Amino acid sequence: xxKAKVKTQFVCxxxxxxxxxxxxxxxxxxxxxxxxxxxxxxxxxxxxxxFNGFSGQVADVQTLGEVNLADQPRFSSGSSEFDRVLGxxxxxxxxxxxxxxxxxxxxxxxxxxxxxxxxxxxALYVTGxxxxxxxxxxxxxxxxxxxxxxxxxxxxxxEICNLATSLKPAILVVDSIQVVHSPEIESAPGSVSQVxxxxxxxxxxxxxxxxxLFLVGHVTKDGSLAGPKVLEHMIDCSIMLEGTAxxxxxxxxxxxxxxGAVNELGVFAMLDSGLKEVKNPSSIFLNKQSDETPxxxxxxxxxxxxxxxxxxxxxxxxxxxxxxxxxxxxxxxxRLSMLLAILxxxxxxxxxxxxVYLNVVxxxxxxxxxxxxxxxVAVLSSLRNxxxxxxxxxxxxxxxxxxxxxxxxxxxxxxxxxKHGFTRAIVPKANAPKKTISGIKVIAVDKLxxxxxxxxxxxx
Numbered sequence: 001x002x003k004a005k006v007k008t009q010f011v012c013x014x015x016x017x018x019x020x021x022x023x024x025x026x027x028x029x030x031x032x033x034x035x036x037x038x039x040x041x042x043x044x045x046x047x048x049x050x051f052n053g054f055s056g057q058v059a060d061v062q063t064l065g066e067v068n069l070a071d072q073p074r075f076s077s078g079s080s081e082f083d084r085v086l087g088x089x090x091x092x093x094x095x096x097x098x099x100x101x102x103x104x105x106x107x108x109x110x111x112x113x114x115x116x117x118x119x120x121x122x123a124l125y126v127t128g129x130x131x132x133x134x135x136x137x138x139x140x141x142x143x144x145x146x147x148x149x150x151x152x153x154x155x156x157x158x159e160i161c162n163l164a165t166s167l168k169p170a171i172l173v174v175d176s177i178q179v180v181h182s183p184e185i186e187s188a189p190g191s192v193s194q195v196x197x198x199x200x201x202x203x204x205x206x207x208x209x210x211x212x213l214f215l216v217g218h219v220t221k222d223g224s225l226a227g228p229k230v231l232e233h234m235i236d237c238s239i240m241l242e243g244t245a246x247x248x249x250x251x252x253x254x255x256x257x258x259x260g261a262v263n264e265l266g267v268f269a270m271l272d273s274g275l276k277e278v279k280n281p282s283s284i285f286l287n288k289q290s291d292e293t294p295x296x297x298x299x300x301x302x303x304x305x306x307x308x309x310x311x312x313x314x315x316x317x318x319x320x321x322x323x324x325x326x327x328x329x330x331x332x333x334x335r336l337s338m339l340l341a342i343l344x345x346x347x348x349x350x351x352x353x354x355x356v357y358l359n360v361v362x363x364x365x366x367x368x369x370x371x372x373x374x375x376x377v378a379v380l381s382s383l384r385n386x387x388x389x390x391x392x393x394x395x396x397x398x399x400x401x402x403x404x405x406x407x408x409x410x411x412x413x414x415x416x417x418x419k420h421g422f423t424r425a426i427v428p429k430a431n432a433p434k435k436t437i438s439g440i441k442v443i444a445v446d447k448l449x450x451x452x453x454x455x456x457x458x459x460x
Contacts, residue, residue: 010035011192013228036192078116081267081277084304085239085252087260093210094259095203097232099217099225100241105250105275106216109241110173111135112274115144117171124169128155128179142274155189157182157198161205169211174202176216192228203234232256243270247363249284250275254304263367264304282309282420285362292390295382299374299395300413301366307409307416311361312371314378319355330360336375339398343376346402347449351383370407372398373426376448377455388455389424393417396428402448406430414442426451
């Protein structure tokens with residue numbers, strides 16, 4: 001039998017573009033030294049895979065108006081925070097990629113989820129990085145029900161799908177995609193070609209059989225998912241489990257979701273018994289100290305479909321070098337530099353000879369502009385050594401001309417603050433609620449100077 005012809009391509013690991021020969025820079029995304037060799041066999045398994053009697057016939061063509069708009073059938077994962085990030089539950093036939101730093105808790109989260117789901121659904125956990133004994137020891141240590149979850153140790157993608165075809169699980173976990181390989185690809189596990197073809201093979205299996213597929217993915221040193229960028233295009237949902245080693249809290253953030261909102265956030269606490277969901281995240285990110293301290297301000301951010309209260313801390317100190325430092329944790333440091341320029345230009349507060357440090361408490365990362373006003377209030381509070389009232393909440397985006405611009409879902413943010421006992425709120429004028437919100441006084445402003453005057457003036 002003639003050996004299948006091998007076609008050599010070069011694939012950009014950043015954007016997934018293909019090239020017939022190597023070049024230093026990707027023409028599509030302009031990334032340098034990102035092209036990796038990819039050997040594709042004419043008989044690649046993912047192109048000829050046939051599961052569950054799939055005949056390969058051409059699908060019926062419909063008009064857009066004839067498509068059934070019934071909701072995708074979902075079922076709960078057993079965790080409300082996990083369901084929130086997934087868009088309301090698990091969708092049959094979906095492919096979900098979970099990434100995160102080593103030790104973040106990816107395997108723990110999926111093992112907990114599958115042990116619960118195995119009580120009512122057939123589930124298969126395939127591990128390629130750990131032995132069966134290691135997984136069993138973790139499950140026993142966490143006190144999980146282990147009587148119904150099926151588990152196997154395998155790295156051959158075809159054997160994994162053959163095993164799943166015979167067992168017919170409703171949920172399949174593969175831990176991790178970087179160690180899975182196809183014998184028809186002439187490269188080592190974890191390479192661009194192996195990750196690409198193995199993920200395509202598994203995703204095709206999930207779509208044709210209606211199996212829920214969870215893939216565990218590694219991350220690179222810069223925090224992005226390892227492997228070709230096309231991996232994120234293949235799957236339906238990409239989520240990241242984030243958290244530092246010195247923090248007991250983990251955040252699960254949706255990066256891509258075809259079945260729900262993106263940037264949805266779930267919060268978990270890492271305990272001896274595993275990951276426990278935090279149903280009121282605002283309470284863990286707020287300062288529990290009774291004394292008011294300079295540089296500390298509370299604001300609200302919008303994560304997916306809900307508001308969340310967080311604390312910003314600023315420290316302003318005399319610079320000891322010709323180039324003052326601008327250090328930001330949890331936010332864009334370039335945005336802080338821009339805001340300090342606005343503060344100087346429109347309010348006459350000069351910080352060019354000061355080191356400015358800004359920290360988002362609790363390890364949360366802010367991906368929106370609603371914290372602009374609160375960050376400058378925190379900086380000014382530290383600079384003047386004047387604490388801000390612990391009953392005050394500040395929110396709003398700042399424009400370059402010093403105006404306070406509205407933020408999305410402003411009224412819901414104010415109501416969340418009132419629910420947690422805050423009595424005053426400085427908000428953009430366009431976000432002022434039409435009806436009075438019980439328990440909180442809303443101060444609507446349209447200029448930065450007006451907002452700063454209202455922070456320490458109780459007559460507002």
